[in-house]
Amino acid sequence: MSFWWDALGGPPAARPSLSGDRSCDVAIVGAGYTGLWTAYYLARHDPSLRIIVLESRYAGYGASGRNGGWLSAEIDFPHDARLRQAMTDSVDEVLKVCAAEGIEADAVKSGCLRVAVTPAQETRLRAFAVVAADWRLLEPAELATRVRVAGARAAAFTPQCARVQPAALVAGLARAAERAGVLLFEQTPVTGISRGAVSTPHGTVRAEAVVRATEGFTATLPGQRRRWLPMNSSVIVTEPLPASVWSEIGWADAETMSDFAHAYCYLQRTADGRIAIGGRGNPYRYSNGFDPNGHTPDSTVAALTGMLRRLFPAAAEVPVARAWSGVLGVPRDWRAGVAFDQATGFGWAGGYAGHGVTTANLAGRTLAGLITGSGSELADLPWVGHVGRRWEPEPLRWLGVQAMYAAYRHADRTETARGLGHSTRLSRLADLVSGRDR
Structure with missing residues (x-):
């Protein structure tokens, strides 16, 4: 649960x-x-x-x-x-x-932030902000008036998003x-x-x-x-952050937020003052396998916790309260x-x-x-009637997805360690293999 x-x-x-x-x-x-x-x-x-x-x-x-x-x-x-x-x-x-229906869903429409924290992410984000409709580029000083993310180099903002x-x-x-x-x-x-x-x-x-x-x-x-891949996504949530920590972080308007990594994470500030952060974890199990009850491996919890503390060092001592996983449908x-x-x-x-x-x-x-x-x-609308091709049979499906995410994670590590100002060739190859418009 x-x-x-x-x-x-x-x-x-x-x-x-x-x-x-x-x-x-x-x-x-x-x-x-x-x-x-x-x-x-x-x-x-x-x-x-x-x-x-x-x-x-x-x-x-x-x-x-x-x-x-x-x-x-x-x-x-x-x-x-x-x-x-x-x-x-x-x-x-x-x-x-x-x-109209009296649904209390903690909804706050304050928009969404996508934040770059490495030179390569910054390059991708600035290119994205030029062409993406409804997104506006924020320089670090302006971003800091909204939320203070460690190492932030630039951000993009759209008002078309709400937390729920x-x-x-x-x-x-x-x-x-x-x-x-x-x-x-x-x-x-x-x-x-x-x-x-x-x-x-x-x-x-x-x-x-x-x-x-x-x-x-x-x-x-x-x-x-083979119609849609059941892809696993995992989330952790912290205990409520003390007021002193929130004063360091900001984030008073509760925008949703993500980084601009290839294997990206997504975050929200909850109504009761926690941070929820999610990512792909183990993205796909062989032959469409998944845990229907949402058990999350310790390695995934550790990875998401590490991401959270890199983005918000002020929250490093705040314990993780809960972890869970679910599956989403991904067409080829x-x-x-x-x-x-x-x-x-x-x-x-x-x-x-x-x-x-x-x-x-x-x-x-x-x-x-x-x-x-x-x-x-x-x-x-153009998505009406759209039916993409089926996913490859096993073991090609499992090998392809595992290789794709391994490539993205390797690219993220390489870009960070070497301070690259551009995406790696490996990540571009993974984009090509995935078939996804990025």
Whole structure:
């Protein structure tokens, strides 16, 4: 369980599981952000729809309750002004729904900082700031008025990001969907998805439309082993920092933050005065393996702790309170997609590659429009219908991912040790092999 659920006193009381066969208009597999946003917007669009959401554990058990709490406008997709604007609008849409539905998710929209702490990172960041829409370059003195990061050489800032408490967001969204008339069955693992039907050990749900919203768990479904890579990401959170330490660090506005390393880390200042920092840890286990309960190896905790203390030496004596891990869905081209086929009644969304908190909202609104045929302009966005090629079979998949991240980490160490002002050839090769636009 993540710190986010701990902070809420654990998950809500268990909802009932499915008991016997059912029929409905729309059946949704997965009660994370994607499934719940889809259900919520469907119910708001047409309250007469019979909507059932099926979840193998509890709502928000997966990445929705374990992520770093970034409500950002980032999406790994070729630059498209319409998609970028849709993501920007989605940040505000989530905040608007939180206000309307009374979801207390510790949301603070203060933007995002990307900080360079080595000469090579600075070179990459300055080039990024020239071309990236909505990002502004900050010199070290201006950055220090926001947050004091050890060794910072430059930063980029965008206002299009908010900090959230992810478990509070998904728990509140589940309650909002239920108030809108959605039926949510927990402890109901799905064993098969076919045209117009979803099979479980407790019964079959027949529906005119079926939506797969399983993100990092998609690889566990029949026929989907190579669709999206279940990539592991890990997070640690400190005990609350003393006021004296915060006075040294600053960070009063609680912007989200990351460095500009190849194997980057991501951070937030929590509502109760802690620092949460995450990174890839052991990014991929052989043959789509992952620990569903989120155990984090000691080596990953040590690595993340080291990153935190290098960035904020003032916090070096603050203990780590909690560590956890989760899986996210990564397509081979790192580009998310959303689709619905009116002929078969089947839809899906995901492959967010770590940017799912906001993207899932856009996916939910898009799917709701596609399913109801409401003619939403979101249906014309370039990610609609996008299906990337499959990942390579094992052992090529495991070897490739391990080599890619080993190359990135080696590049980061080399750039730091030698004070290089440019990316290494090895990192550029890893970019090429990964297939990711960086």
